[in-house]
Amino acid sequence: MLLQNRLICALRAASHAPASTLHLFHLSNAAATATATATATATAAPSAQFVVEDYLVASCGLTPAQACRASKYLRHLKSPANPDAVRAFLADAGIAEADIASAIAADPRLLCSKVDKTLTPRVAQLRDMGLSPIQISRLVAIIAGIFHNPSKITRLEFYISLLGSYARVETALNRYRFLLSQDIENVVKPNMAFLQQCGLSEDDIAGLNLRTGHLLTCNLEHLKTMVARAEKLGVRGVRPSSGMFKKALIAVCSVTAEKLIAKTELLERALGYAEAKIAVSKLPTILSMSEVTLAHRVEFLKTEFSLEPSYIAHRPAILTYSLERRLIPRYFVIHVLKAKGLVKRDIDLFGVFSQSHEKFVQKYLHHQ
The missing domain is CATH 1.10.8 (Helicase, Ruva Protein; domain 3)
Structure with a gap:
């Protein structure tokens, strides 16, 4: 009964308190609640994590596809500290940003290198060999892992x-x-x-x-x-x-042995057995051409320019010239000049085809 009376008195006193007192009471409670909520949220929220793929794109200049491939080798990285140190060292050594990006894309382990134990002595070696910063820069982009393999x-x-x-x-x-x-x-x-x-x-x-x-x-x-x-x-x-x-x-x-045989047989069919042997012996590198190109040029020279197989065989370099950029334009220039009587009708076509552009223009266009 005594406890009940005290509670009733307390409630009556609260109901007669000034508005300002009640307002402060509520503000105090709200602030305490907000502080508690913020503290709980901060405790529950995870700390910012180092995302390798994002770093490779944003800081290293890799494309998203390159970053995806490269990140597989860098899963263990938890911070940008060492990668940043590597990039800073390479930049100070004169290696271009684009070449650094190419090197990282080709060899992601580069970002895990120790600047003092690996990169510094390797760059010093290259400089001692006489390579300039620009040359070292290109080398790093060309040869993946050059710093990891002495x-x-x-x-x-x-x-x-x-x-x-x-x-x-x-x-x-x-x-x-x-x-x-x-x-x-x-x-x-x-x-x-x-x-x-x-x-x-x-x-x-x-x-x-x-x-x-x-x-x-x-x-x-x-x-x-x-x-x-x-x-x-x-x-x-x-x-x-x-x-x-x-x-x-x-x-x-x-070429492979099979391709070599195939191209030799192609020439034998197009030029004849003896002529093919002559052509290959005079210029073996024609066998480095693709079969399609080789066949097309031989057929074109025979049908469109009316050149004999023997003529082609003894001048196989003619097969290495571009039809569109050299053979056809020059052929028609000579054809027109012949029609006008400005050049001899028995002019040697191979001599025309084998001249440099400058000599051809000077001889057959400027002097006409």
Whole structure:
């Protein structure tokens, strides 16, 4: 009964309290509630996470598709700290932003590199070899993982010595990305020794390496097989000791044995057996052309220009010229000039086709 009376008194006192007191009471309760809610929300909300794919797109310049592929190798990264350090170092070393992006897309592990233990000494090696920042920049974009594989830098130094300059090596690397993948002592040097036994000089080998990287990077037995094929290509001087042998070797390196046979048979059908042998022996690299192109040009020269198979066979370079850009335009220029009596009717077409553009214009257009 005493407790009941006290509660009644308390309620009456509250009902007669000033409005301001009640307002403050409610504000106090609302603030406390808001603070408690905010604290609970902050505690429950997860902290901002490092999303690799977003970082690769926003900070590294990769496309979403590239970022998706690259992120598979970077799932363990929890923060941008090391990737940022790598990118900053590469930029300070003079490597272009686009080349950094290409390097990361090709080798995402680059972002996990240790700046002090890996990148700094590798860049120093390349600089000691005489490479400029621009050259290093291009190299990083061309060869994935160049910083993670010290042996590739050693091989690069070997090829610079063989080819005579980094510029020539870069040309070879753009054509054959695998050039630095093979062991120098156990693969490249034995191949060089064999080619020298065949009569090729070191300069010859260097020149061939610019045309086909397979010569020095394939296994020795395969190289011997290609040399044997080159020797069988034609009847005129295609021997290891001849200059023509280099062209034959380029031809057999560019196609499979099956394709080589198919193209040889195509020429035999189009020109005749003897004429095909002559054509191949004089210019073995015509076998590097596609079968469709080769067949179309032979047929066009025979039917549209009325050239005899023997004429084509003894001048096989004519098959390497573009129909649309050289052969057809020049043919019709000569045709018109003949009709007007401005050139001899027995003019040699191959002489017309083989001239440079400047000489052709000067001789047949400006002087008419």
